[in-house]
Amino acid sequence: MVAVTEMLTDPLMQRALLVALLVGLAAPVVGTYLVQRRLSLLGDGIGHVALTGVAVGWLAGSVAGVTPHDALAVPGAVVFAVIGAVAIEVVRSKGRTSGDVALALLFYGGIAGGVLIMSLAGGSSANLVGYLFGSISTVSGADLALTVALAALVLGVGLGLRTAFFAVSHDEEFARAAGLPVRALNVTIAVVAALTVTVAMRVVGVLLVSALMIVPVAVAQLVTSSFRRTMAVAMAVGVVVCLAGLTITYFHDASPGATIVVLAIGAYVLAAAARPLVRRARRAASRDPHPDVPDDVLVAPARAEEAG
Amino acid sequence: MTAAIDARGVVVDLGGAPIVRGVDLAVAEGEAVALLGANGSGKSTLVRALLGAVPLAAGSVHLLGAPLGPRVPWAEVGYVPQRVSAAGGVPATAEEVVLSGLLHGRRLRPPRRGRARALEALAAVGLADAADVAVRTLSGGQQQRVLIARALARRPRLLLLDEPVAGVDVPSQRAFADVLGRLVAEGTTVLVVLHELGALGGLVQRAVVLRHGAVVHDGAPPRPAPEHAGEGHEHVHPHDGEEPARETDVAPAVRW
Numbered sequence: 129m130v131a132v133t134e135m136l137t138d139p140l141m142q143r144a145l146l147v148a149l150l151v152g153l154a155a156p157v158v159g160t161y162l163v164q165r166r167l168s169l170l171g172d173g174i175g176h177v178a179l180t181g182v183a184v185g186w187l188a189g190s191v192a193g194v195t196p197h198d199a200l201a202v203p204g205a206v207v208f209a210v211i212g213a214v215a216i217e218v219v220r221s222k223g224r225t226s227g228d229v230a231l232a233l234l235f236y237g238g239i240a241g242g243v244l245i246m247s248l249a250g251g252s253s254a255n256l257v258g259y260l261f262g263s264i265s266t267v268s269g270a271d272l273a274l275t276v277a278l279a280a281l282v283l284g285v286g287l288g289l290r291t292a293f294f295a296v297s298h299d300e301e302f303a304r305a306a307g308l309p310v311r312a313l314n315v316t317i318a319v320v321a322a323l324t325v326t327v328a329m330r331v332v333g334v335l336l337v338s339a340l341m342i343v344p345v346a347v348a349q350l351v352t353s354s355f356r357r358t359m360a361v362a363m364a365v366g367v368v369v370c371l372a373g374l375t376i377t378y379f380h381d382a383s384p385g386a387t388i389v390v391l392a393i394g395a396y397v398l399a400a401a402a403r404p405l406v407r408r409a410r411r412a413a414s415r416d417p418h419p420d421v422p423d424d425v426l427v428a429p430a431r432a433e434e435a436g
Numbered sequence: 437m438t439a440a441i442d443a444r445g446v447v448v449d450l451g452g453a454p455i456v457r458g459v460d461l462a463v464a465e466g467e468a469v470a471l472l473g474a475n476g477s478g479k480s481t482l483v484r485a486l487l488g489a490v491p492l493a494a495g496s497v498h499l500l501g502a503p504l505g506p507r508v509p510w511a512e513v514g515y516v517p518q519r520v521s522a523a524g525g526v527p528a529t530a531e532e533v534v535l536s537g538l539l540h541g542r543r544l545r546p547p548r549r550g551r552a553r554a555l556e557a558l559a560a561v562g563l564a565d566a567a568d569v570a571v572r573t574l575s576g577g578q579q580q581r582v583l584i585a586r587a588l589a590r591r592p593r594l595l596l597l598d599e600p601v602a603g604v605d606v607p608s609q610r611a612f613a614d615v616l617g618r619l620v621a622e623g624t625t626v627l628v629v630l631h632e633l634g635a636l637g638g639l640v641q642r643a644v645v646l647r648h649g650a651v652v653h654d655g656a657p658p659r660p661a662p663e664h665a666g667e668g669h670e671h672v673h674p675h676d677g678e679e680p681a682r683e684t685d686v687a688p689a690v691r692w
Contacts, residue, residue, distance in 0.1 A: 164526040292544040295536035298528060302517055302586070305487035307510025307541040345526065353570035354529040 135378050143267045144374055148388075150279035151328045151340065152370030156348075156362035157286035158324045159341030161317050163349070164297040170318075171338030173216060173231040174209050174325045176238030179334045181208025181326075182259050183245035190249050198255070202274060205329060209322035212238070217318040221311065262333035262385030264374065271330060278327045282320050293317060294355055331370065332385035340366065343392040350399040351406065365395055438501055440465045440594045440625035441486060445495035448478075448485045455481040457649040458495070465593075468616075468626040468639050470657060473646035479629045480518060480598050482646065486627075487515055487596065500594055510540040514592030516583050518599050518629075530574070530582045531567040534558055537586030557589035558582070562611050577604040584612065588619075595619065597628040601635060609635040633657055 135141050162170050185204020189197045212234060219230040246256055258266075267275075286293070296303040296313045304310045321341075328337045348361035373388030441463040448456040456478045463469050473479050484490045486497055488504050497504040499513060514537075534554040538546050547553075558567050561581040566574060571582055584600055601609045613635045620626055620639055628636060633643075637657065645653035 160526055166525055168525070289544055291536055291546050292539055294528070294532065295539050298533065298536060299517070301484070301489050302515060302537075303539075304489045305484070305513075305515040305517075306537070306539060306590075307506070307508065307513070308539055308544070309541060313544075349526055353527050353573075354568070355526055355532050358526050 131379065135375070140265065140267070141378060143269070143272050144264045144384075145371060147264060147267050147272060147275050148331055148370040148374045149367060150275055151331045152366035152368070153363050154279045154282040154286070155324055155328050155337075155340040156344040156366040157283060157359060158317070158321045159345045160348075160355070160359045160362055161286075161293050161297050162321060163342060163345045164294070164355075165317075167220075168342045169231055169338065170213070170216060170321060171325055171341045173234040173238070174213050174322050175329065175334035175337040176235045176242070177212030178205040178209040178238070178322075178325055178329055178337075179242030179259060180238050180245065181205040181242075182329075182334075183242045183249060183251070184208065186251055186255075187245055187249035199270075201259070202271070202326060202330075205326045206278075206323065209326050210319050213318035213322035214315055217314050221314065258333075259329065260333045260335050261383055262329070262331050262336070264331045264384050267330065275327050275330065278323050282324050282327070285316065285320050289313070289316070290356075290359075332388055336385050336389045339389040339392060340370070343389070343396060344369070347392070347396045347399045350396070350403050365392065369395060438465055439463065439498065440467070440500055441627060442498040443486060443495065444497075446482065446485055446492060446497065447494040448481050448490055449493045450481065450490065454493075455649055456485060459646070459649070459651055461486075461644060461651070463625060463627055465625050466623045468620045468641055469628070470633060470636070470640040470643040471627060471629045471646065472632070472643050472653075472658070475631075477646040478649040479646055483515075483596050483598050483627070483629055487513070506541055509593075511543065511590055512593040514587035514590055514595040516587045516595075516597040516600050518602070519580075527570040527572060529568050530558060530563060530571055530585075531555065533571055533582055534585045534589050537589040540590070553589050553591075554585075557585040560588055560615055561585045562608075575605075577608045580604050581608060581612070584615075588615075592624065594625045595627075597626070599629050599631060602631060613639065 136145075159171070162168055181204040182201045183204075185200035185202070186198055188204065189200040192200075194200065216230060216234065242259075243256065292308060292313055293316075295306070295308060296310050297317075300310060303313075324341065325334075325337050328340050332340055344362040344365040345358065347365045348358045352358045352361055369388050369391040373391050374384050376382070376391075377384040377387050439462050441461060443459060443461040446456055446459045446461070447454065459478075459482055461482075471479050471482065481490060485492055486499070486504075488497075488508075492504075499508045502508045531551070531554050534557050535546050535550055537557070538550050538553060555564065555567055558564055561584050563578060563581055563585065566578065566582075571579060574582065580600065580603070584597070587595060587597070601612060604612070616626065616628075616636065617639055626639075628640065630636060633640065640657055642655065643653065643657040644651055645658060
């Protein structure tokens with residue numbers, strides 16, 4: 129108990145817990161739309177591009193002589209992630225290159241470019257590992273402010289335009305025929321996804337960023353039947369695994385990002401195992417799922433007529 | 437009387453192939469028109485072009501008096517696509533799908549009484565009980581009715597339907613014909629793509645027949661081609677993919 133109080137009064141840990149809470153809330157909101165659009169790997173692609181942005185920011189910072197020399201890394205990631213996300217969306221909507229090839233190009237280009245530019249900028253492999261796997265234990269006051277602002281933006285847009293995002297993600301052609309600004313909405317989702325990636329990058333690193341967006345949604349859709357509840361349950365799962373993972377690594381020396389993602393996967397396994405039991409209970413309580421429609425064929429004896 | 441749909445010289449190319457080749461189509465307000473033609477004659481593509489869902493290669497379209505674009509009063513235009521586009525990865529209830537039908541260019545959030553209107557529209561297609569059921573667990577016919585409810589929720593003045601009763605069970609077809617009959621009586625303009633007139637035959641005042649992307653008939657609803665009129669005739673629709681859907685004729689009691 130003393131240890132928990134100590135953890136909660138440690139200012140470094142307070143900042144880290146707040147960032148984890150915000151990321152746990154925001155990432156699954158965007159993840160829900162990505163899963164619905166069958167673009168689960170989009171976050172990964174953006175994360176890889178964000179690494180190039182980190183390296184470019186780093187290079188710009190060391191050339192300009194700003195202190196600390198990585199002050200421009202996160203802004204660089206934001207810029208590159210947004211450009212990358214919009215580029216993926218344009219390629220997807222034009223349908224010129226198939227989506228998975230476009231994503232593959234971004235994956236490899238992003239990582240290779242990031243590592244190359246990082247070495248040009250004089251960064252060490254320890255710096256690189258911080259961005260690849262997260263470095264939540266070193267969140268500064270400025271990082272926290274940026275995280276709060278971006279998370280508020282992601283939550284505001286992601287929840288506020290929920291029905292419109294649902295409409296374009298569920299049935300793009302209907303949305304277009306209904307007069308919805310489909311392209312603007314698609315680009316907005318891509319930009320919000322990019323912002324989420326740069327926020328979550330701090331917690332789990334670019335290599336695992338997509339897991340925080342997608343795995344809570346995968347857990348939620350095992351146990352829900354509506355879009356709204358899927359999003360709500362995913363947000364709850366995201367918050368719980370982020371806070372639990374961070375707390376565990378406060379007491380035991382382990383990578384916070386990896387611990388959080390392993391916890392999320394564990395939640396998925398548990399939900400998948402519990403699902404048949406829930407289904408059985410629900411089925412026992414519910415009615416016959418078949419619509420009450422008379423037979424199309426005459427079957428002797430005419431059961432339906434006798435009963436009626 | 438103004439034209440609800442006024443399309444002139446509409447040409448649509450998809451992947452370099454001319455799918456619709458110079459179609460003129462005028463539908464007056466309050467009229468109920470069937471768009472007929474064989475599979476692959478360009479009916480669905482024409483409807484999608486009328487709604488701006490596929491680009492025009494040539495020609496012009498006016499809907500409810502405005503040129504295709506943001507000036508069309510989209511809130512008053514309803515569309516029922518042929519099939520649920522591949523259901524997304526996340527479950528959604530019938531009510532959520534219908535609620536999305538209330539949005540348009542000037543409304544990105546559902547109106548305050550949106551839920552009540554969604555439930556009303558579901559009740560109109562006989563699915564009031566299914567509001568909270570995940571769409572993916574409904575039968576094909578019920579899913580089609582959810583899409584019809586999604587178009588009805590916005591209380592359209594102009595309704596475009598793409599084979600709304602293909603693969604729908606006979607009672608659902610009749611229920612749908614009643615709903616549509618009521619809308620037509622109230623003055624809703626209807627353009628409905630059909631493979632054959634069937635249960636909706638009594639509702640339409642005019643039929644336009646497409647062949648190879650061009651209009652070959654525009655006038656009184658034609659009689660079905662002889663080989664389609666037989667009692668035991670079965671349609672197998674190539675676009676139905678997964679299961680060879682048997683189109684339900686209304687009259688016969690035995691369809692196997």
